Amino acid sequence: MENREIVRLLTETADLMEIAGEDGFRIRSYRNAAAVIEGYPEQMGAILASPERKVTEIPGIGKGIAAVLEEIAQRGSFERRDEMLARFPGSLLELLKIQGLGPKSISLLYQHHGVKDIDGLERLCREQKLRELPRMGAKLEEKVLRSIESYRKRAGRFLLSYGHHAAAEIMGELRNLPGVERVEAAGSLRRGKETIGDLDILVSGPDLAGDGAAPILEHVIKLPKVEEVLGQGANKASVKYGFEGLQVDVRALASDSFGAALQYFTGSKEHNVTLRTNALKRGLTLNEYGLFTVEGGQRVAGENEADVYAKLGLPWIPPELRENSGELEAAAAGRLPGLIRPEDIRGDLHMHTTETDGKATLREMAEAAAALGYQYIAITDHSKALAMANGLDEQRVVEFARHVRELNRDGLPLRVFSGLECDILRDGAMDLAEDALAELDWVIASVHSHMNLDESEMTDRLARAVSSPNIRILGHPTGRMLLHREPFPFRFDEIASLAAARGVLFEINASPERLDLNGAMARTARAKGCRFAISTDAHHPSHLENMTYGVSTARRGWLEAADVVNTLPLADFEAFLQRRR
DNA sequence: GCCGTTTTCGGCCCGACTGTTTTCAGTCG
Secondary structure, eight states: OOHHHHHHHHHHHHHHHHHTTOOHHHHHHHHHHHHHHHTOSSOHHHHHHOTTOOGGGSTTOOHHHHHHHHHHHHHSSOHHHHHHHHHSOTTHHHHTTSTTOOHHHHHHHHHHHOOOSHHHHHHHHHTTOGGGSTTOOHHHHHHHHHHHHHHHHHTTOEEHHHHHHHHHHHHHHHHTSTTOOEEEEOHHHHTTOSEESEEEEEEEETTOSSGGGHHHHHHHHTSTTEEEEEEEOSSEEEEEETTTTEEEEEEEEEGGGHHHHHHHHHOOHHHHHHHHHHHHHTTEEEETTEEEETTTOOEEEOSOHHHHHHHTTOOOOOGGGTTTSSHHHHHHTTOOOOBOOGGGOOEEOOBOOTTTTOSSOHHHHHHHHHHTTOSEEEEEEEBTTOGGGTOBOHHHHHHHHHHHHHHHTSOOSSEEEEEEEEEBOTTSOBSSOHHHHTTSSEEEEEOOSOTTOOHHHHHHHHHHHHTSTTOOEESSTTOOBTTTBOOOOOOHHHHHHHHHHHTOEEEEEOOTTTOBSOHHHHHHHHHTTOOEEEEOOBSSGGGGGGHHHHHHHHHHTTOBGGGBGGGSOHHHHHHHHHSOO
16 A cells, blocks of 8 residues: 555544544654655555564654554554544544534534534534534634535645646556557646646547557556546546545547647637637637548648647647636737746755754755755745744844854755745734844745734735845745635735835745645736745655646746746856845 | 653643633634
8 A cells, every 4th residue: 555545544543533532642643653654755565565674663653553554554444443433434534624623523513413524514504503512603603604615615626736646647557558659638737727626638549549449448447546437438438536536537549639639628618719719710620639621621730739739820838828818819929938947947945944844954955955956945944933833033043044154165965045934923023033034045924824814904914024124035925725725815916016116026835735826926926027936845855846836836827937036047046145125 | 652761651842813701622823
């Protein structure tokens, strides 16, 4: 069993143990073990199978968890999990995603009213029975109902990163099959959208038009992670993939229609509608099999996507732009942007270490970043307002800055800048004194608390932060957590104008849970003259690889390398830092 | 349940907010 699934079993059990009211420290051990395994470079299964290795050598895994891992490897579950599932239905886990309810309340609701899923919870709130329970009232009922609504809105969607991993697995399988020429993921995944609803995978080969596709589709429905087969025809198989039930559609195609199909299934729907309308004006008709003349039905293009666009008088349009938001006009006028590419990135400017809530040391992060070919990084641990993360106070910041200056003389694998992710306090003031911030090379200012202020208060708060003399950039500017928390409200145009005027950058946070700013806002900000940094907010060396999600978000925002400061070569970036704003 | 040891058990991150209370439990980050 893969690490990711082990992590899921441990986390799920920890959640149920919380509902059961078990010892918090034991629960934390389960969660900690899950976190360690999630970031571990080797498969637990491989270590368990090796006679000279012991999983207990991994910090955070002791005798208890080792036994659990052993049991999982043997039968796919473990005793405590089974015991929990016998006491509580697994559907209770979904209730934890409703804001305002925690394990204690869920346990109470289950015991008193038999509430075991979202529908039951909604009914209870509507009947105003929630308020009859101790310490619950009308306000909570309202909050829960609101939270259910927003939960339903996003249900069934998946993070881009999740889609990427699933697609990589499936495509890896398909590429090795006989008769397969090309494999490509289309849909919102290819457009780099922040969340995806399902996965569209296209497979082509010379003989895959008719019955030739059968063995490939047969292989798809037998993949080990397929939970349910939703449908299977001559050219398409549709399955639920993985525990989370991601719908995956695999389409087999003849080689000569691959490009047209890729175009068609990449979308967006709006982009395609406009494109087809334009085609008709040229006497052409476009569908998933190719581009044809209206009269006579002659094939004009189809094998390659670029040819489809070319025959419509357009340059190839990068998938990230295909939202019918001006890209077709820009393409027709020869004014498509030269979008930033992953290989343009020269450094990562937001990451955490064991000084606060990161999982690796400065040196480990530096080595991982150097291995990615970067020239520089900034270490940006939390400030003291984030007490839970052991945030840095003024004294520790000043010492840290000095320490980094020494380290840079002392054989680090790349240039390290001293930085901080400084909390923006409720009133917009910085968490640390300006003279301490002035010691640092790179100060990010971020909101981590009081996210429920109204629009005016939040705008004032951010305006004050942007006006603060030592900050260079606003971190994850809207505070959203994808599929989990809405962005906090503020007047973005005002803040973007102010940021542009004061030379404060916007972060495009590449963490797949954030992608903040999003593409549309980045585009707005750019139009106002703002510049950006794309950063991973890594808490573990492996998170540095999330940069690609930030780059696709920037591309969705029409950004070019010149808009993004961490595309600068080291010397130029240093010069940029020297110019005080 | 893990860890670190003062080798056999005690400590494990904690402050703020909310809505409910009438002094605080539960949630959140």
